[in-house]
Amino acid sequence: MSVVQALRRYYKLSDLLSVSSLSRSTFYYHLSKREKEDKYATHKDLIRKIYATHRGCYGYRRIRVELSKQGYALNHKTVLDLMRCLGIVSHTRRRKYKSYRGERAQVAPNVLGRNFQSQSPNQKWATDITEFSIKGSKLYLSPIIDLYNRKIISYTLSERPTFKSVLEMLEKALEKLPATDRSLILHSDQGWHYQMNDYRVRLQEKGILQSMSRKGDPLDNAVIENFFGILKSGLFHLKQFDSVKQLKEEIEKYIHYYNTKRIKLSLMGISPVQYRTHFENIYNK
Numbered sequence: 001m002s003v004v005q006a007l008r009r010y011y012k013l014s015d016l017l018s019v020s021s022l023s024r025s026t027f028y029y030h031l032s033k034r035e036k037e038d039k040y041a042t043h044k045d046l047i048r049k050i051y052a053t054h055r056g057c058y059g060y061r062r063i064r065v066e067l068s069k070q071g072y073a074l075n076h077k078t079v080l081d082l083m084r085c086l087g088i089v090s091h092t093r094r095r096k097y098k099s100y101r102g103e104r105a106q107v108a109p110n111v112l113g114r115n116f117q118s119q120s121p122n123q124k125w126a127t128d129i130t131e132f133s134i135k136g137s138k139l140y141l142s143p144i145i146d147l148y149n150r151k152i153i154s155y156t157l158s159e160r161p162t163f164k165s166v167l168e169m170l171e172k173a174l175e176k177l178p179a180t181d182r183s184l185i186l187h188s189d190q191g192w193h194y195q196m197n198d199y200r201v202r203l204q205e206k207g208i209l210q211s212m213s214r215k216g217d218p219l220d221n222a223v224i225e226n227f228f229g230i231l232k233s234g235l236f237h238l239k240q241f242d243s244v245k246q247l248k249e250e251i252e253k254y255i256h257y258y259n260t261k262r263i264k265l266s267l268m269g270i271s272p273v274q275y276r277t278h279f280e281n282i283y284n285k
Contacts, residue, residue: 043072044082051088054262057234059090065269090233107195111211112187116223118148121276122177125153126187126221127169127194129161130228132236137244141231141251142166144173144186145224151259151272152227157248166193167202174206187211189221230258 038044050066051058058066060080067074074082083089118124124147132139142165143155154172158165177184186208188194194212203210213220235254241247260273267275 040078040082043067043074044086046070046072047079047082047086047088051083055234055238056088057090057230061265062263065263065265069269106200107190108200108210108212110214110220111185111209112220114220114222116147118146121146121148122184123148124185124187125173126224127166128189128221128224128228129166129191129193130232131161132232132247134241134244134247139244139247139251140165141228142169143224143227143255144169145227146272147223149267149272149275150223150227150264151276152255155255157251159244161193163193163196163199167199170199170202174202177206184208185211187213187221189213189218190215227258230262231255 046067047063050063054062060076060083063083064074064076064079067079112124112126116124116126125144126147127142127144129140129142132141138159140158140161141155142158142161143152145151146153153176154169156165156169156172184207186203188211190212193199194210200210218225231251231254235250236247241250259271261271263269263271264275268278270278
């Protein structure tokens with residue numbers, strides 16, 4: 001192939017004048033560089049697939065972990081550079097629903113004290129409520145999360161933020177609580193639902209210690225806040241929903257995905273369910 005033919009192949013005709021002064025050696029250097037195979041081509045394809053599989057909610061840290069699981073060891077800076085090259089970024093989060101309406105009953109002390117680490121299941125739970133708006137309608141999610149492995153152990157979805165839905169969520173969680181478990185802390189904000197007498201009495205009947213965040217301090221309940229952020233950035237803000245019913249179905253699917261498949265860097269790069277299973281197997285050996 002002549003130099004002119006190669007130029008016509010790799011450059012627009014309008015660019016010929018600007019490169020006509022190139023020396024032969026310089027031209028062939030750049031030509032060979034362009035023709036050289038991209039050594040990160042396979043990594044880029046995998047990054048695209050991982051990003052798509054997790055609906056754009058994985059950043060470079062989690063993508064690096066997934067690549068490592070598949071036998072591709074890259075440092076986090078390289079993964080970040082490749083994502084920038086591909087033009088993909090993880091999704092951001094938005095503000096949450098607040099249920100505080102002033103004191104309606106006795107406010108519990110902040111027993112948890114931002115100590116979100118738990119050595120075993122059913123020692124520390126956290127709960128809250130978040131709101132979704134869709135075509136003039138509202139949907140409210142009320143979950144309980146176990147701070148041991150960050151698994152959602154129960155939840156309710158309702159079109160109004162009622163006390164009934166919160167109590168139903170609590171009862172569903174209590175059904176899964178082994179009779180031998182004691183010294184459980186259930187943490188929440190100071191929302192009016194958690195100040196209700198029936199709620200507090202139910203906790204006392206089960207020997208559960210109630211804990212509440214300080215007023216206006218979401219960091220006191222950071223784990224459940226983080227889950228809401230993940231859910232909304234990984235699902236709700238990614239697509240248009242035609243109805244509340246459709247959104248309910250998608251949230252149910254996402255919570256199952258979150259519990260069983262979505263990796264958490266703080267849990268050795270595995271999902272909440274896998275984390276608990278892993279350590280139960282070790283303990284039972």
